[in-house]
Amino acid sequence: MPEESGSRVYVPVDEALAKILADVEPVTxxxxxxxxAGGRVLAADLxxxxxxxxxxxxxxxxxxxxxxxIAAAPARLAVIGEAAAGxxxxxxxxxxxxARIFTGAPVPAGGDAVIMQEAAREAGGVVTVxxxxxxxxxxxxxxxxxxxxxxxxxxxxxxNARKVMLAAAMNHGSLPVRRRPVVAVLAxxxxxxxxxxxxxxxxxxxxxxxxxxxxxxxxxxxxxxxAIARDTRESLDAAISAARDADILVTIGGAxxxxxxxxxxxxxxxxxxxxxxxxxxxxxxxxxxxRLGRQRVLSLPGNPVAAxxxxxxxxxxxxxxxxxxxxxxxxxxAPLAVALAANGPRQHYMRARxxxxxxxxxxxxxxxxxxxxxxxxxxxxxxxxxxxxxxGSVVPIIPLDF
Ligand SMILES: Nc1nc2c(c(=O)[nH]1)N[C@H]1C(S)=C(S)[C@@H](COP(=O)(O)OP(=O)(O)OC[C@H]3O[C@@H](n4cnc5c(N)ncnc54)[C@H](O)[C@@H]3O)O[C@H]1N2
Ligand code: MOO
Numbered sequence: 181m182p183e184e185s186g187s188r189v190y191v192p193v194d195e196a197l198a199k200i201l202a203d204v205e206p207v208t209x210x211x212x213x214x215x216x217a218g219g220r221v222l223a224a225d226l227x228x229x230x231x232x233x234x235x236x237x238x239x240x241x242x243x244x245x246x247x248x249x250i251a252a253a254p255a256r257l258a259v260i261g262e263a264a265a266g267x268x269x270x271x272x273x274x275x276x277x278x279a280r281i282f283t284g285a286p287v288p289a290g291g292d293a294v295i296m297q298e299a300a301r302e303a304g305g306v307v308t309v310x311x312x313x314x315x316x317x318x319x320x321x322x323x324x325x326x327x328x329x330x331x332x333x334x335x336x337x338x339x340n341a342r343k344v345m346l347a348a349a350m351n352h353g354s355l356p357v358r359r360r361p362v363v364a365v366l367a368x369x370x371x372x373x374x375x376x377x378x379x380x381x382x383x384x385x386x387x388x389x390x391x392x393x394x395x396x397x398x399x400x401x402x403x404x405x406x407a408i409a410r411d412t413r414e415s416l417d418a419a420i421s422a423a424r425d426a427d428i429l430v431t432i433g434g435a436x437x438x439x440x441x442x443x444x445x446x447x448x449x450x451x452x453x454x455x456x457x458x459x460x461x462x463x464x465x466x467x468x469x470x471r472l473g474r475q476r477v478l479s480l481p482g483n484p485v486a487a488x489x490x491x492x493x494x495x496x497x498x499x500x501x502x503x504x505x506x507x508x509x510x511x512x513x514a515p516l517a518v519a520l521a522a523n524g525p526r527q528h529y530m531r532a533r534x535x536x537x538x539x540x541x542x543x544x545x546x547x548x549x550x551x552x553x554x555x556x557x558x559x560x561x562x563x564x565x566x567x568x569x570x571x572g573s574v575v576p577i578i579p580l581d582f
Contacts, residue, residue, distance in 0.1 A: 244291030433482025
């Protein structure tokens with residue numbers, strides 16, 4: 181149920197998220213070289229193009245033998261040839277015979293086990309095998325890892341280093357992945373200066389776009405930072421128009437009720453329709469979300485912590501949908517190291533740290549404090565109207581891994 185406060189209606193977080201994720205289609209696919217595939221999301225099921233290993237291969241340096249010949253070890257066998265990796269032995273190991281073999285080499289016909297060289301002595305073309313082994317010893321059978329046609333990585337899986345290596349072993353040189361959704365990042369406000377600039381009186385540094393861009397990249401999107409828009413309709417109109425090709429437009433600031441908060445009006449004049457306005461959360465209450473044609477629009481509050489907490493809660497799952505992957509459910513839980521006071525009507529995302537298995541909210545929860553946010557390693561999720569909690573109570577937490 182939406183929560184009312186004065187004339188304002190606050191949408192619960194879950195409801196806001198459901199609206200933001202409604203009818204989101206995955207972006208198109210593109211092919212990338214295996215060397216550029218790390219971190220990308222696979223767009224189609226990937227079948228092995230070959231059987232691995234493609235032949236019975238030796239797992240050791242030693243001798244390919246017939247098990248029957250060495251049942252009563254020690255046994256003396258004539259060494260009739262050599263098989264090395266990349267250079268098999270074309271002959272057949274017959275009764276009373278062995279072939280010298282090296283790790284990775286195809287096991288020659290007739291051989292049904294490999295003896296490690298440490299368990300054999302060779303002299304004058306004869307090898308003495310000191311102990312018996314079972315059939316198949318030290319042989320990696322054809323198809324031991326996977327078989328041609330087997331789907332080994334599914335659409336929607338993120339290609340980490342291990343999966344890229346698997347795709348390479350499956351003999352793919354390039355992979356179909358989802359295009360990275362382009363996220364235009366638009367900071368708004370007359371008070372803002374770019375990081376590194378000389379500040380004029382009354383100015384502050386625009387810190388959010390840099391943090392947001394890093395987060396967007398980590399979440400699989402392609403950030404595209406626009407120049408800071410000023411608090412005029414002309415400036416906002418120009419910026420909104422410059423962002424029109426982006427999959428998502430994220431605005432920062434100017435979303436609240438102040439006379440200079442022009443973002444909503446400018447977006448609506450451009451044709452945007454908002455489905456979410458004001459969410460029952462803290463920080464992040466002034467969040468707005470909607471669509472501008474095909475584009476998704478997310479208007480984040482200007483306070484830096486509110487902006488990034490909202491991005492984590494709403495932009496990350498939106499990117500996951502566009503990338504065609506399931507959002508990982510990263511809500512964890514931990515016991516409180518201290519007591520928590522009862523909560524008000526908004527879901528509170530408290531900056532906190534985990535130590536020795538217990539979680540402690542950091543001292544000052546003001547949503548402007550980037551230093552506190554940087555020092556936190558998780559958010560405690562304190563439900564709306566939750567009663568006071570004693571130390572030791574288990575609370576849900578969202579790890580801050582970006
Ligand atoms: N009368 C009311 N005032 C405010 C309310 C309210 O409900 N009634 N809500 C407060 C809350 S909560 C928040 S959050 C802010 C959000 O307001 P806006 O989204 O309009 O953001 P601004 O007013 O533009 O900025 C807020 C704050 O953040 C600083 N800021 C803005 N952009 C950046 C940036 N890119 N990098 C760093 N810092 C930024 C800005 O200078 C302000 O200090 O509204 C409250 N007020
Ligand atoms: O989102 Mo505001 O704190 O709730 O800063």
